[in-house]
Amino acid sequence: MTDTSARAERVTHALVRDVALPGGAGTLALITLDNGLDHTKPNTFGPQGMAELLTTLEGVRERAAAGELAAVAVTGKPYFLAAGADLLGVAQVTSYDEALELGRMGHRAYSVLGDLREQTGVPTFAFVNGLALGGGLEVALNCDYRTVASDAAALGLPETGLGLVPGWGGAYLVPRLVGIEKAVDVLLARPAAQKPYKPAEALEIGLVDALFEAADFLEQSIAWAAKVVAGQVEVPRRELDPQPVWDAVVAATRQRLDATIHGSRPAPYRALDLLAAARTATRDEAFGAEDVALADLIMTDEMRASVYAFGLVSGGKKPAGAPDPKIARPVTRVGIVGAGLMAAQIALLFAQRLQVPVVMRDLDQERVDKGLGFVRDTVTKLVSRGRMSQDVAARIVASVHGTTDIQDFASCDFVIEAVTEVMGLKKKVFAELEGIVTPETILATNTSALSITEMARDLQHPERVVGIHFFNPVAQMPLVEVVHAEKTSPEALATAFAVTKKLRKTAVLAADRPGFVVNRLLILVMGKVVESIENGTAAEVADTALSPLGFPMPTFELFDLVGPAVGLHVLTSLREDLGERIPVSKGLEKIVAEGTKVVLDGPKGLPKPVNPAVQDAFGPARPGEPGVLDADGVLDSVRTALATEIGLMLDEGVVAGPEQIDLCMILGAGWGFHTGGITPYLDRTGYSERVLGRRFLPDGVANVPAGTRVG
């Protein structure tokens, strides 16, 4: 029997139709890429679609050679040119030859567009009417000319962020169009920042030649093409950058890659290699190199983990374990207990996204004013940067009220507390609230480390208490952990999910276990690193020992970001709840007590080095002595600890499965797609089997399945 679980290819068709160019400039063969599905399903390319495109293009080439055509153009169905290769299809490739063919088939089809003018004198155009990513943008890059619609959602080559390289001409064509320096942005920097180009930006750097307003984009593009054909419009092309400039940019980029991702994933390096060679290689050589790089990468675990991770974070999925959204209670007025930094950030987000009145309460007017001041200052900043309109800013400021009187929460149907992390204080707040609000009012807590079950224990209506754990900075961090306490009702849980959805956050359901998901693992990792220093590893060595994992920053820079005091507090409380496997650190206590700055300042965008003063807090390092870990040893201890802890978390039922852990670590800690979050990495490095005797994910879900010939 054949395996039907793999999704059939959504074939993007290549429809072709003749258009009379204005001014009698001849016939344009206009190709429309259209998968025949609605706007929620972008055009993508798999083997069938690419074969169809090739057939269509060969037909067009024949007509061009016969002198029937004055121009050829490619555009897409509404809102999309194409979103690139069908990633799910790519991740199902089971042999190296198949992977190699994926690259070659794209080149075969696209090269018809690239070669047509030389072969027949007929120029090719891409009318980028909508989103054009990866292989979708490369269709356009292979054409002689490009126009873009003002409302095209995104243009870019995100491949290196997904464990791939732009393998259908992008690596060779982009530096020729925009220069080597900008090409590095297009292939590496933008994908790393997950920031594709807006149409105006694409025009500015030269990825496209002309921009037309959406209202009559296609008509104007066709008129423009007619002028190009008639020689009334000339599009200047830049000279190749001089070899020394080319080499210098490549060298500087390589240094930067080493400093930031430390070889933790191959794709960015392979892309840089292709860029380095693109200046002197012939086109055929360059395209051949793209095919090989693409095939090599398709057969890596990093690429498979990236596609798995991409699938996890791609929006629109119902959170695992969430109750029926219909039972969520309406939220028309929100109370926030506390007016500190976290509280004020939450107040702003609720006012902005829920568009309901928000009451922020603290004990004295000074704190209240400070919280309100934060809201005001933040929206003022957003307005001045053009990120928010005056009117929206005015609405937000007007909808956030400050008070010192807890009675002002009386009419709130949703109250969230963000007071100091002290159990007694939180219980007191909830008890006081219960005397004021209705029995149905949802009481939420933003605690990051305390037991919510305990917090609710003495209430008359503990079932209304739910955890909603935001991450700092609230506006930027996409993750929220929604925490189910012992007695939390389905209604309270559904309301929490409904609220987080409106806040445009990704919610993950977690049980009321210490540290929930992100803090438990993140602080554990930091604890293991500190423990190694405690045991004699040099701080400098321990700080960067995890670089093969490709985390967003070294350990002490993370400490600096979180705040060493907060880190220590969570570490201590995790140890109290989870036991002695969570490390303790005198050195860290000393650092906190003395207020030692843990990192030195460095150039922006590069990792910050650990402050030598940190070493002093721990006492001198003893490298080489028995029991003192080297960098590999630290890495090993962290991997072991992670496998152990995740095994326990799954046993405890903290989350529904390893996928939720991975989703949390990607969105809450910024762990990379190439690690798949974390469990694919622990599976492929053998730690899950070594520590737990089993894999977290079935073989092949986020890795190249065993037995596949990879080279």
Add this chain to the structure above:
Amino acid sequence: MTVATETPAPTPRAPKRRTVRDVVFVEGVRTPFGKARPDGLYAETRADDLMVKVVRELLRRHPELPPERIDEVAIAATTQQGDQGLTLGRTVGVLAGLPQSVPGFAIDRMCAGAMTAVTTTAAGIATGTADITIAGGVEHMGRHPMGFDADVNPRFVSERLVDAQALNMGVTAENLHDKFPHLTKERADAYAVDSQAKYAKALANGDVGPELVPVAIRSAELGWGLATADELPRPSTTAEGIKDLKTPFRPGGRVTAGNASPLTDGATGCVLAAGDVAEELGLPVRMRMVSSAFAGVAPEIMGFGPVPATDRALAHAGLTIDDIGLFEINEAFAVQVLSFLDHYGIADDDPRVNPYGGAIAVGHPLASSGVRLMTQLARQFEQHPEVRYGITTMCVGLGQGGTVIWENPHHADYSGHTSADGEN
């Protein structure tokens, strides 16, 4: 102690009583007209989008016209629902990228919608409440068949206010044949064949074409295409070929698909300006509006409407039919044109009438046709400086006619229009 200051106290602005200003036709454009059928050009194109392309083309052709100077956008449609609903003049303005400050409204007088958009906003220009307007109309008959979903008051029938058959335009055309028996089917067919031939010649000469706005058209089956030419004309039509077509409105009748306008999708639009404002901005003046009139007739013979309307418009202008050198009359039905010509003693094949052919060939997207007539008359004025006056006229369902008389600025005796210094 008060000190007299040198600065005089601000005086309230002198209330201004405006004099009537001339209204000039600056530019008219239209989409190619398409077949209102599932396999027609615009089957998968929205009506409002057709209108948007027209408005953008008007602005593109006149970069000297600052969009914020447009004071009104009046867009007509007969069936104002779905993609022709929601106050077209406003939605189209927003969708076309006009400044938010530019207002707009929707207008309906069935087939004379765009014509009424012109006369109504022209009245505003004349009396000084607007300087520049965009007037036009759209009808996607493929999506909105005439009278679709209308809830006709039963009193029309119970009190015999209108014959139930009068709501069927084809039947009213048969009624005209009845009323004027000498307007035979043969004459109607001959007129229709002539219309097709004149259109074909105009197309070949480039007289039809310059006013067209190419429209990108999507087809899920065929992909994107571009509408650049009218879809409906049948240039090879012969009298013999249409002689035996079915008479769908009456067994043994005279009205056929050959001598009537086909169901059509399309949009038209024009820029109107006060004479002085056109001069100020350097806008071309293609025609000066002389007068206009609408008039009612029995709904059962609605096709006769242009006659009383023209009589009125001529009276307003102090002109007679003999002063008119060019006629653009909408060809809803050949017999309806013949009844007009017959009334004024004009020959069926008079070269002054519809020199580029008419709706029988190009199509009649109801509410948009009025501006097509004007756009064509403006071009004929350029070609015929010897003609001083021309008219645009059309019949309207439920028994109306509308006529606008225009003066040719290229004529030696052109009377001139209100100029920037207030002189005529």
